[in-house]
Amino acid sequence: MDTLETRELRYFVTVAEELHFSRAAERLGIAQPPLSRAIQQLERRLGVTLLERNRRGVTLTGAGQVLLDEARAILDATTAAARRTRRAASATNHLTLATKAGANHELLRKLLEAHAAEPGAVEVDVLLCGMGEQARMLRDGRADAALMQRPFDDLAGLDTEDLLIEQQIAILPAGHPLAGCTSLTMADINDVPDLPVARWPRQDGSYEPGPGPEIHDQSQLAQLIALGRTMAVLCASSRSWLWNAHAAVPLTDAPHVTTVLAWPPHSRSRTVAGLVRTATQLRQEPTLAA
Amino acid sequence: MDTLETRELRYFVTVAEELHFSRAAERLGIAQPPLSRAIQQLERRLGVTLLERNRRGVTLTGAGQVLLDEARAILDATTAAARRTRRAASATNHLTLATKAGANHELLRKLLEAHAAEPGAVEVDVLLCGMGEQARMLRDGRADAALMQRPFDDLAGLDTEDLLIEQQIAILPAGHPLAGCTSLTMADINDVPDLPVARWPRQDGSYEPGPGPEIHDQSQLAQLIALGRTMAVLCASSRSWLWNAHAAVPLTDAPHVTTVLAWPPHSRSRTVAGLVRTATQLRQEPTLAA
DNA sequence: GCGCTGTCATACCCGTCCGGTATCACCGCA
């Protein structure tokens, strides 16, 4: 009675996104009548009205909104499942680790080193991602594990293991007056008239309004800071990629950043488990606790 | 090309569990030949061998094991999706909160109270679960949110918000010699010859071997302690349900227990979001921080 | 070695159901 087929979910998601049967059918590459029928069947089977067909357009009901979220997650999970299965068959004894390009150099190096030294070491392919792309990589099965940062990245639905807690620092142009300070507060750096704070994309990819430049990747940010156009707040390990034209000043009241190893739940694969084990051991070493 | 239908996944999971086509077909209520064909189609579509058909039996390949985990998660997600959609349609303005029976009385009371006082308050149905049942309730869509405890409960794949960090305490029969101590350590209470520590089920439902009794629910435990048959290690808030025949002694070196509010990821429902908001505000109140 | 049993795979047929085309009912609009 509750056998939601993925075909039906695919159809429903498309209709819910388009709020228009004909356009949805076109996007799906089928005709409109079968699509209408499929949605009706889905509604009948569930015993629930998912879409309100008014004159001039279609709207989602509350239940429809719920199913939309669920269906999206399920469809993502199926493509991820297919991809993971294929990768498990082909690149056996490989493991793809997604990391934010430029972040956590040191931690990554140590993790790879420690993992390679383990007895049953599998080869680790490092996948450098843009801002917050790791979550997608994990969820759609392109990566087996990822280094991510709380509270920046969206860890919803992922298993995690904390690896490193860091202060945040302000990265400034070396010549700027504030660069000489030994420490700063958030209040100090907000509203500096000639040096707006860079804006990162939010989880949905949009930017909140503000004077600072919109940042897409770390190299762009580095250059803009070096040019004296902006400043940024980053975790302390970002020091590893600073230029001569950059200055780093600790922020006393910024929230701490936790770097975590994340992996998809329900993944009981031996290879990921091995990496997690290595990582937890790493964390317990005093050299990283500092 | 990667359109894993849920029917195929259902078939594959059954075969992978039975490791026997005919039995799997019987369980599925279909004949064996169509099942064989369906699995072959799945393998052909994925381009991956999922099952090794040896003489005398079938075994899972590595890729098959991966797909088995993924498929189970997906099938759970579909039944959960159907249930959540139906509940969203029928019990609108309701919200089901799963809690471990007997745990976190005070916190639960305060949470419900605070939530009821919110302006857009929806009614909260409290669902009392047995050991670690909350995770299943959340995952299969019977509950919208749950109070759970780290590190006891399996939080994999759930979103959480920390609510309360507590010490653990030892619950002893009131007359026992150790009951007079002002504090104890784990070493003190392990290997007490006449009072073995009670054993809780693990995440898979099994018990690790040991001398203590196997515990299924809190009332059973309470009685066994009162009878002087066992002792238990629990979080401090368990004091609220202690009997006169019980004594509680703080444990100095036991790991802390974090009670969290958990909910399924991708759930952007307004009602759950409201409860989470209430909960986070609760956490920030000093009365609970103590 | 010969059947016997039990495994999964193959061959073939049938009915369901998915998808397509044609059309309808309805609304807003000029």
Added chain:
DNA sequence: TGCGGTGATACCGGACGGGTATGACAGCGC
């Protein structure tokens, strides 16, 4: 009151899921 555009309905053909019968093959007892 037509016209454009919406989703729903009617009907038809073909693909495909499911059933039965059978095959290929391994292990086992005689």
